[in-house]
Amino acid sequence: MLTKEDTHKELFTMGHTGCSGCAQSMAVKLILEVLGKNTIATTATGCLEVFSTRYPESSWRIPWIHSLFENSAAVASGIEAALKITGRKNGTTVLAQGGDGGTADIGLQALSGMFERGHDVLYVCYDNGAYMNTGYQRSGLTPFDAYTTTSPSGKQSFGNSRPKKYMPQIAMAHRIPYTAVASAGYPVDLQKKIKKAASITGPKYVQIDVPCTPGWKYEPRYSVKIARLAVQTGLYPLFEAEYDKIISVKKISKKVPVEEYLKLQGRFKHLFKDEAGRMEIEKIQKIADENIVKFGLL
Amino acid sequence: MKKVLEGSMAISESVRIAEPRVISAYPITPQTHIVEHLSQMVADGNLKAEFVMVESEHTAASVCLGASACGVRSYTSTASQGLLYMSEVIYNIAGMRLPVVITIANRAVSAPINIWNDMQDSMALRDAGAIQLYAENNQEAYDMHIQAYKIAENKDVMLPVMVCVDGFVLTHTFEVVETIDEVERVREYLPPLNMEYKLDVDNPYSFGTLGEPSVYMESRFNLANAVNNSKKVIVSAAQEYKDMFGKFHGALIDTYKTDDAETIIVAMGSILGTIKDVVDELRESGKKIGVLKVRSFRPFPEEEIVAALEDAGNVIVIEKAISLGKGGILSQEIRDVLYKHRINSINVNGYVLGLGGRDITPKNIIDLIEKAKTDENMDGEFFGLNSFIEQGNISNIGD
Ligand SMILES: Cc1ncc(C[n+]2csc(CCOP(=O)(O)OP(=O)(O)O)c2C)c(N)n1
Ligand SMILES: [Mg+2]
Numbered sequence: 001m002l003t004k005e006d007t008h009k010e011l012f013t014m015g016h017t018g019c020s021g022c023a024q025s026m027a028v029k030l031i032l033e034v035l036g037k038n039t040i041a042t043t044a045t046g047c048l049e050v051f052s053t054r055y056p057e058s059s060w061r062i063p064w065i066h067s068l069f070e071n072s073a074a075v076a077s078g079i080e081a082a083l084k085i086t087g088r089k090n091g092t093t094v095l096a097q098g099g100d101g102g103t104a105d106i107g108l109q110a111l112s113g114m115f116e117r118g119h120d121v122l123y124v125c126y127d128n129g130a131y132m133n134t135g136y137q138r139s140g141l142t143p144f145d146a147y148t149t150t151s152p153s154g155k156q157s158f159g160n161s162r163p164k165k166y167m168p169q170i171a172m173a174h175r176i177p178y179t180a181v182a183s184a185g186y187p188v189d190l191q192k193k194i195k196k197a198a199s200i201t202g203p204k205y206v207q208i209d210v211p212c213t214p215g216w217k218y219e220p221r222y223s224v225k226i227a228r229l230a231v232q233t234g235l236y237p238l239f240e241a242e243y244d245k246i247i248s249v250k251k252i253s254k255k256v257p258v259e260e261y262l263k264l265q266g267r268f269k270h271l272f273k274d275e276a277g278r279m280e281i282e283k284i285q286k287i288a289d290e291n292i293v294k295f296g297l298l
Numbered sequence: 299m300k301k302v303l304e305g306s307m308a309i310s311e312s313v314r315i316a317e318p319r320v321i322s323a324y325p326i327t328p329q330t331h332i333v334e335h336l337s338q339m340v341a342d343g344n345l346k347a348e349f350v351m352v353e354s355e356h357t358a359a360s361v362c363l364g365a366s367a368c369g370v371r372s373y374t375s376t377a378s379q380g381l382l383y384m385s386e387v388i389y390n391i392a393g394m395r396l397p398v399v400i401t402i403a404n405r406a407v408s409a410p411i412n413i414w415n416d417m418q419d420s421m422a423l424r425d426a427g428a429i430q431l432y433a434e435n436n437q438e439a440y441d442m443h444i445q446a447y448k449i450a451e452n453k454d455v456m457l458p459v460m461v462c463v464d465g466f467v468l469t470h471t472f473e474v475v476e477t478i479d480e481v482e483r484v485r486e487y488l489p490p491l492n493m494e495y496k497l498d499v500d501n502p503y504s505f506g507t508l509g510e511p512s513v514y515m516e517s518r519f520n521l522a523n524a525v526n527n528s529k530k531v532i533v534s535a536a537q538e539y540k541d542m543f544g545k546f547h548g549a550l551i552d553t554y555k556t557d558d559a560e561t562i563i564v565a566m567g568s569i570l571g572t573i574k575d576v577v578d579e580l581r582e583s584g585k586k587i588g589v590l591k592v593r594s595f596r597p598f599p600e601e602e603i604v605a606a607l608e609d610a611g612n613v614i615v616i617e618k619a620i621s622l623g624k625g626g627i628l629s630q631e632i633r634d635v636l637y638k639h640r641i642n643s644i645n646v647n648g649y650v651l652g653l654g655g656r657d658i659t660p661k662n663i664i665d666l667i668e669k670a671k672t673d674e675n676m677d678g679e680f681f682g683l684n685s686f687i688e689q690g691n692i693s694n695i696g697d
Binding site (some may be wrong): 037038039040042049050053054055056058060061062063064065066067068070071074075076077078079081082083084085086088092109110112113116117 | 319320322346347348350351352353354356357360361362363364365366367368369370372386387390394497498499501502503504505506507508509510513
């Protein structure tokens with residue numbers, strides 16, 4: 001078991017103000033364990049930046065910078081260019097981080113530019129499926145039918161009316177050398193992917209499913225369980241791609257009905273009220289089934 | 299060496315000899331030639347820098363921010379819409395105290411879209427915490443960029459510097475410019491950047507942390523002091539430059555024939571050349587008139603301006619920007635510092651001219667001086683409008 005002293009020695013230290021059960025902070029720790037000290041990190045505005053760097057405190061024991069919401073990939077590009085031209089690269093990993101909003105919405109242009117220009121940057125998107133820092137508003141990665149404060153359920157609405165955008169495929173379409181999807185519920189798989197990403201020169205994209213207790217409305221102890229259910233239902237397929245080809249998928253041993261996943265989370269509560277809700281759950285089951293076929297998960 | 303150079307080429311030459319290691323930009327008229335020249339210099343091996351050709355101005359400024367945070371000298375350039383687009387980042391660069399130099403090829407702001415010169419773009423950024431210097435001619439634009447790095451990187455300053463040059467009027471005009479040929483002498487004036495705090499794996503710091511109400515004001519207070527204190531650094535940078543390279547265009551301000559002047563015209567940028575010609579002519583006919591050039595708009599040289607103007611009876615401010623809903627920007631600030639120094643005997647007339655590339659002719663200036671004789675405290679009055687507007691026939695404007 002980890003003692004308090006042990007966690008102080010970690011590169012992402014305790015003492016931050018993340019919620020209990022925050023899967024995003026778990027993922028950060030796992031990533032820095034793999035990348036080590038020779039890393040410079042950027043972070044987009046969002047939960048992670050806010051809860052880890054309340055001046056004068058910081059949880060980062062590596063050089064770290066936050067600039068704005070939409071420019072994490074751009075700032076990382078500048079860091080990489082600076083290290084390159086001054087001969088200071090020396091195997092340093094430039095890690096750019098952002099939430100789903102900072103990555104797939106407002107930061108998409110800067111991210112696309114970074115990919116296109118071929119910077120040696122590892123970009124990690126912590127996908128908690130909404131703008132959590134500002135209080136659970138919808139993003140382009142909010143799943144179908146999820147309640148958020150700007151895609152609320154109501155008499156005329158089942159929540160978010162559009163399916164989640166295929167962000168990893170957008171990354172792959174840039175023909176970058178490595179794209180991976182991981183989950184905070186599968187730490188070994190996550191770390192393996194980060195290790196591989198770090199060994200490749202060029203732009204890399206890793207998207208990580210990170211459940212959010214207050215946003216998804218579940219008890220903190222269920223973070224890992226929910227993350228695993230997302231994978232086991234087929235709703236969050238984990239895979240790796242090189243350039244535009246998928247090279248591996250994380251198989252699931254047996255298909256779990258999406259209901260098992262949905263029922264644990266308050267953001268889907270409205271689907272369990274009546275027959276109309278049932279039909280919506282069937283639509284979500286269809287998304288999962290299609291993923292299972294498309295990615296060959298079974 | 300004396301050369302006939304296009305303004306953009308002069309600026310690129312100056313940037314080259316200042317040796318930035320990361321350059322990032324996105325094209326926009328009338329800045330394009332600057333970045334084209336610089337990319338060519340990098341491609342030809344005449345400038346050892348990473349040229350990061352990005353997908354937007356927001357990213358160009360962000361790349362410079364990241365590079366600068368690594369302690370590496372960085373450069374970008376933009377204008378108009380591009381500047382407004384990167385404005386969020388410029389505020390951030392200033393707040394993080396990073397010494398990025400940014401050339402602004404001053405251009406009007408849309409709508410209507412217009413690629414020609416005025417100063418509305420940089421004026422919109424006057425509160426960002428970046429130093430703003432305005433060049434009068436291509437020689438000054440050349441010298442100002444080297445000085446800009448010297449100012450930006452001073453330990454007591456550590457701020458971005460915007461070097462503002464009139465689009466087309468300077469950027470696309472060929473003039474004789476004397477360049478410095480020995481990089482060693484520039485290095486002596488401008489030593490390599492050596493930042494105390496930077497992104498460094500051997501000495502990790504966190505940059506851009508959350509500033510809660512308990513600390514935010516102190517951080518902004520430090521920033522405000524840094525901008526104010528940069529005045530003396532701007533002065534010493536100009537003085538040292540003069541001593542080493544023999545060129546001087548003023549420090550915070552410059553004055554021309556103001557000693558006994560009853561009327562003083564205040565302006566910034568390239569229009570000063572035309573104004574000085576008119577003043578020479580009027581001086582011949584015995585008129586006591588002079589010129590005040592504002593070279594540093596931020597920080598605003600309050601004491602120097604008051605000292606230069608206090609004995610004049612009339613001040614005419616000519617500016618190429620407006621604070622809509624209020625009036626002149628430069629004229630407002632001039633009036634403010636005079637009032638602050640309890641000088642209320644001067645009639646300050648502020649006029650807006652030359653928006654969107656409208657020519658300002660010597661005759662315009664002569665007419666304006668004439669008009670100002672009977673005007674009182676004009677606050678950003680438009681001067682030089684086409685007559686169809688004056689007649690109220692606004693429908694013609696779409697032509
Ligand atoms: C340009 C800009 N627009 C909006 C915001 C407000 N804002 C800050 S964080 C945030 C949402 C972050 O969401 P996400 O990227 O998903 O990260 P999370 O907090 O969920 O981890 C928003 C909308 C901002 N800081 N800057
Ligand atoms: Mg989010």
